[in-house]
Amino acid sequence: MTNLQALFWPKSIALVGASPDKQIIRGRLVEAIGQHPYPGRVYAVSRSHRKINGLACFESIDALPAGVDLAIITIPAEFVPAALEACGDKGIGAAIVISSGFAEEKGDQGSDRQQQLAEIAAHHGIALIGPNAEGFLNTKLNLAATFSPTVSDVEGGLRPAGLNTGGVAVISQSGGIGFSFFHRGRPKALHFSFIVTTGNEATLDVLDMADYLIEDDGTEVILMFVEGVRSPARLLPLAAKAARAGKPIVVAKVGQSEAAADAVTSHTASLAGSSQAYEAVFRHAGIIRGIDSDHMIDVAGAFVYFRDRLPRGHRVGILTPSGGAGAWFADLCEAHGLHVPMLDARTRARIDPLLPEYGTSRNPVDVTAQVIFKVGYAPVLEIMAESDVLDAILVSGSLAHPTYIERDLEQLVKLAEAVDKPVIFCAYTRAHPRAVELLAQAGFPCLTSMPNAARAIAAMADYRAFSESSATTIEVLPEERIRLTGPALDQSVYTEYEAKQHFDAWGIRCPEGSLTRSSAEAAAAAERLGGTVVAKVQSPDIPHKTEAG
Template identity: 40%
Template sequence: MPHPLDSFFAPASIALIGASRDHEKIPGRLLAMLRKNAYPGKIYPVNPNYAEIDGLACYKSIADVGAPIDLAVIIIPARTVLAALEQCAAAGVKNAVIISSGFAEEGGDSAAMQDAIAALARRTGMRISGPNAEGFFSQVQRVAATFSPAVDVKPGVVPLVATQKRIGIVAQSGGIGFAYYNRAKALGVAVSYVVSAGNESDLGAGEFLDYMVQDASTDVILLFIEGIRDVEKFIAAARRAAEVKKPVIVTKVGRSGAGERAAASHTASMAGWSAAYDAVFAKYGFIVSNDLDEALTIAAVLASNPLPRGDRVAVVTVSGGAGIWGADAVALRGLQVPELSESIQAGIRTLMPSYGTARNPIDVTAQGVTSGGLQKSVDLLTASDEVDAILVVLSLSSEVRMPFSEPELKPLLSAQHKPVVFYSYTLPSDFARRELAKSGAVVLSGLTHVGVTMRQLVDYASFKLPKPVDETRLPARDLSAYLTSPVLSEADSKALLRTAGIALPDEVLVKDRGGLDEAIARAGFPLVMKVQSPDIAHKSEIGGVRVNITTKGEVFLAFESLLNNARKHRPEADIQGVLVGPMAKKGVEIIVGTMTDKTFGPMVMVGLGGITTELFRDVVYRPASVSVEEAGAMLAGLKAAPLLNGFRGAAKADVAALAQLIADISVLAARHAGEIAEIELNPVLVHAEGQGVTIVDALVVGRN
């Protein structure tokens, strides 16, 4: 089925607006790159100052071309771009790439010019990439619509190609996108597309991702993003990638942040600048990498190997020390390096000298290379069901000798039974890279990156897209009557949650001493008392909480003490009274919350709760809403997960009830995203299995 961007990435004709004869300048390099890469379509240079450029007729304006044009590449001064686009639209040009800079990145009037470009795209239907873009490269179609030197073709140089599968690269930085391509070429990883999104006046990273997901020539996707503008398209493309199991490796920059998020709740204040991005990546199974070489290593292994069926790794080496190092690299990432069965070991021992070892890591020694023991050991392990992946650790510095023979290695790798990863602890020679490439093997030279990659492959192989959310459990209710102030007190927050269908303990808000007897009768002893004010979010910090009260006398004394503490520490606060309720049974303290991200909207969070919440920051976020199944996966992702699963002989906690609460709160947050900015339940006490959960404290923040 055709895609709307087919004519963008595979244009039959290209107009170069601002073309030049000077190959040292960007406009001239654009034409040179197209021709060096043997672009098969028609090229129309447009520049009123020339009659011809490099043997091609040059036109005064796009209107003079008089032929259908799929793509216009524009490199002229910023102030003249809009008029050129109007002429392109009038001439029926389908797509445009604006290389020119000087738009929103400068602010002021320049930003207004970019807004006008966006409006033109909406009005005319012409698809526009940029401005301030580095263009794109379609390797399969030989379209080098970029000035990047990474796509330059050197005469007589035969490209290194090790993979049949191709990676597609989408980058919000042209320099980094083509850096990925540059390094992929050096590894022998085939590429389908490299596209630089620029300022995204019209086409954005989400739409480019969508193209790569549906593109049959793209098998793995590399994303480099600063921020997503076309959010709905991005999310839809991310979901499709997960559905068709097409790996997406993402690097998100801008994680450090120059300031702090202003927020009333722990939920939002702990979110950081990229928590929502990481939550979206996790939901759709993206592989996150914050290092350029690491990302390329992951892409290279995915492009040359099947996914593993489990986490058991065999390490095969020609050097004992290097083999141990390789085993450490994967074991430190939580993968298993199991001792092999006696039958497998016996088979391997016949292939090596007596001073080798067959246990795992397997050291066939340098002699095992010359005798063919290395190749035969890999053959045996590939056929064995005792391991799920093989890491080959060896020296590939030789310019003349190869440890494998192509006729034996190529069929083994082509069969794609399990991943076979090649790591050279010496700098690999060009000879070795090219010889192994003939068999479909990529040579890697960063052991830490190899360890991370093998872990990521195991995790990606087991990823499943979460099931749809059941939104029918919670009744649809009007909550506007509770949201009369920006920050709700605990009592008001709990009243809102009760109305929404969330189960809470029976508590009474007491405004004067006369109401205490009734409150005691309802709560029973032992009980807890907490001062209530929308202006006091963290009550314990001002002496506003009393717990484990067991006598009527203590209740009356605590009532006065709590009010006095509130007036003393927060004289300006609006005091509603004191909330009286039963003491909860013991349980694991968990925080459940929601916050609103400016890009992706409502997020739900769960973490280790209580007063140490911000100390340990053991939290997991996901876009709201989530299913019970996904909530369970969030809990499994906590470092504190063992506390819920019967740590050191304790009773197993009611994880099912907690997962249901997380799901319900997430549905509530998503349903009322226009009214509620934050929800925080802290702590939620998770009791023994089958005994449910108790929401001890609650905070709701309305949208301003």
């Protein structure tokens, strides 16, 4: 795709509208880039200053040295088209327009400006993100091309040290939400490869970004926050491509309520589209529906640690030093489609000698605090991992202090290398940062939400089943057959005939039918349709036909 390499891996950057004032967006952007060891060259374009944060300033884009890859534009909206044109004339291959004042505003002026940007970018072959975007983050390049405060003073740096996991890429039409994933996920020792915010999407959109990042070697899971998409037909081929690469996509699609749909339109000028139709496409394509940012982060964490060891089914073992936590976790697992089977006799016979009389090896396996104090989690986990009746293991314990994780780190490292099924830790206390860090280095994700831990296992099991049965055979419908912005659903009950009209509007194939109101019309319809036909009463007052005789 045109110049996406220049966009995501620039060797030099020009900050158009740079400022030394850290209280405004233009100054915060300069600070964010300078705070991390980005290895490329950075130039500032400003008529008001000669130097900003040690950067020499150029009075115009024309005055910049040759060979700039990326321009980040933060000047007032009315001057942006001319600046983008100057970038094209200078041979700059990519641009991010942070400035607002385009199609998200009421009236034609902003929309006209945005159309100008699209035409300029197309004419010069510029890879354009925005306008009204919050920039992006490439952690491998240590490039924080954003004004988001979430990338400033990050403890431990942009990438966690000592991890062997792949990265999580975030693609969001909302800048604030996009970087919130990083801010909430980084303390969980999650490695993010990219955070990309697309704003109004004058040219490139979230699907373009996903298409590129599926091919990124450093990305293993993609999280997307979507308000609406221009070309819904592209979802299926994109999902098929991701499935073939073994890279799960988790999507939060907002705009289900009337208030949310209105907010979407005013925020990034997107059309929300039919929530039900998106749901149908997600299920068909193996896309995981995101509930909220914490759920998506936890699902991503489970996948990146155990992407190559997905559960073979929905049978889960629970290990805990707390009987109450075990019972609570078992209820939650069952509620989210998992099964908590009794452990087999052979496995129980191996666990029982390790337990005090008041412990139990049934499942949940309540080892009691005494066992954790004496031998830790690893010995029992190793035995449970070898059981043929379990597809995954959840560990629910207190991680308020890292003592026992530190003591047993070597055993946990060996266990993580040996197990062939996912093992997820979930703290029922607040998780100590050091405990999270050590578990991550050992090879285990550490969550703090029991429901999310259950959902993560269920998502992994479902994704494996999808991959083994459907991933390479996703039916991709022609562009004209998929229209996720079809008629609104404004009734609580639809007849079969009415429902099929909606399915047809969304591009979902249904058997042909005809609505008739007399025996003569029915006979004529049967002759026209040919073959064997059935007659069904159509009434919203009779949803279950068997009840009417």
